[in-house]
Amino acid sequence: xxxxxxxxxxxxxxxxxxxxxxxxxxxxxxxxxxxxxxxxxxxxxxxxxxxxxxxxxxxxxxxxxxxxxxxxxxxxxxxxxxxxxxxxxxxxxxxxxxxxxxxxxxxxxxxxxxxx
Amino acid sequence: xxxxxxxxxxxxxxxxxxxxxxxxxxxxxxxxxxxxxxxxxxxxxxxxxxxxxxxxxxxxxxxxxxxxxxxxxxxxxxxxxxxxxxxxxxxxxxxxxxxxxxxxxxxxxxxx
Numbered sequence: 001x002x003x004x005x006x007x008x009x010x011x012x013x014x015x016x017x018x019x020x021x022x023x024x025x026x027x028x029x030x031x032x033x034x035x036x037x038x039x040x041x042x043x044x045x046x047x048x049x050x051x052x053x054x055x056x057x058x059x060x061x062x063x064x065x066x067x068x069x070x071x072x073x074x075x076x077x078x079x080x081x082x083x084x085x086x087x088x089x090x091x092x093x094x095x096x097x098x099x100x101x102x103x104x105x106x107x108x109x110x111x112x113x114x115x116x
Numbered sequence: 117x118x119x120x121x122x123x124x125x126x127x128x129x130x131x132x133x134x135x136x137x138x139x140x141x142x143x144x145x146x147x148x149x150x151x152x153x154x155x156x157x158x159x160x161x162x163x164x165x166x167x168x169x170x171x172x173x174x175x176x177x178x179x180x181x182x183x184x185x186x187x188x189x190x191x192x193x194x195x196x197x198x199x200x201x202x203x204x205x206x207x208x209x210x211x212x213x214x215x216x217x218x219x220x221x222x223x224x225x226x227x228x
Contacts, residue, residue, distance in 0.1 A: 004159070033216075042120075042206050042218030043160070056215055090159055105216065107152075107160040 002027060004093050004108035012114045013081050021076040021111045025093030031055075032074040033105060034066060035090040043090055049074050050096050078113075086115045118143040118209045122219035130227045135179075135194040137222045139207030142188065149190040150208040150216070151181055160206065166190065177201070202226045 005024045013019050025032050031050045035043035045058035049068035068074045072093075078085055089112075092105040123138035141147055148167050152160040164175025171183040181192045190207060204223050210216040 035216075035218075040221075042208075042220050043216075045215045045217070048215070058215065092160075104162055104165065106162075109157075109159040 004091055004106050006089075006091050006108040006111050008111060009109070010112045010114075012116065014116050015081055015083060017081050017115075018077065018079045019081060019113060021078075021089050021091075021113070023074045023076070023091030023093075023108060025072050025074070025091075026106050029093035029095050029106070030072050031094045031096045032068060032072065033092045033094070034074070034076045035092065036060070036085075037088040037090055037110070039087070046076070081115045083115050086113060088112050118147055118211055118217050120207050120209045120217055120219040122205075122207050122222050124222055125220065126223045126225065128225040128227060129197045131199055132196050135192070135197045135201065135224065137192040137205050137207075137224065139181075139190045139192065139219060140188050141190060141207075141209045143209055143211060145211050147209045147211060149181075149183060150210070151175065151179070151190075151192045152206045152208060152218075154204045154206065154221075156203075163192070163205075197224075197226045199226050199228065 007022045033048040034046040037043040046060050047057040048055045052068045063079045065077045088110040090110045091108045094105045119142045121140045150165045151163040164173045166173045166183045174180045179194045204221045206221050207219045208216045
C-alpha cells in the first residue's frame with residue numbers, strides 16, 4: 001500500500017516564476033492538505049482540499065492556489081515566486097469521514113523548493 | 117485560535133537517559149493533540165495522538181505523552197533514549213483536523 005507521494009523531490013526556481021507541486025494521497029484517502037515548512041520552523045497550514053474544492057485555508061496569499069482531481073490527487077501552484085517561498089512543501093492526506101472524530105493525517109516526504 | 121509552544125529548540129540527552137520534550141497548547145475548545153517526528157530529509161511521521169478518553173497516550177518506538185488539561189500541556193517522554201531517536205520532534209494541535217497548528221519543533225540529540 002503506497003503512502004503519500006510527492007513530486008518532484010527538489011526544485012530550483014527564480015524569483016517571479018511559477019511552480020506546480022504534485023501530491024498523490026494514501027490509498028483510500030480523499031482529503032489532501034498542504035503545508036509549508038520553512039527552514040528551522042514547524043509546518044504551516046496552507047489549505048485543504050476535499051471533493052475537489054478548497055475546504056479551509058490558512059494565512060497565505062492568493063499567489064498560493066491549488067487543485068484536487070477526481071482521483072483525489074492534488075496540485076499546489078505558487079505564482080510570482082519570492083525568495084521567502086523557499087521551503088519544504090508537505091502534503092498530507094486523510095479520510096474525511098472515517099468514523100473517527102479525527103482521522104490521522106499521513107504526510108508525504110515533501111518537495112524542497114529553492115527560489116533564487 | 118489554537119496554538120502550540122514547544123519549550124526548548126534543542127534537547128540533548130545521553131543514550132539510555134530519559135527523554136522529555138515539552139509542549140504547551142492554547143485552545144478555546146477541547147483540542148486534539150499530536151506528536152510527530154521528522155528525520156533528516158523526510159516527511160513527518162505520527163508518534164501518537166490524543167483525541168478523547170485516557171489522558172496517557174502510548175505511541176510508537178516507546179514514546180508516550182500525557183494530556184494535562186489543568187496545565188495545558190502534552191509533554192512527550194521516553195524512559196530510555198536510543199541513538200535512533202535523534203530527530204526533530206513537532207507537537208501539533210487541531211480542533212477539527214482541517215487545520216493543524218504545529219510548534220516550532222525540538223531537535224533531539226542523543227549522545228553515546
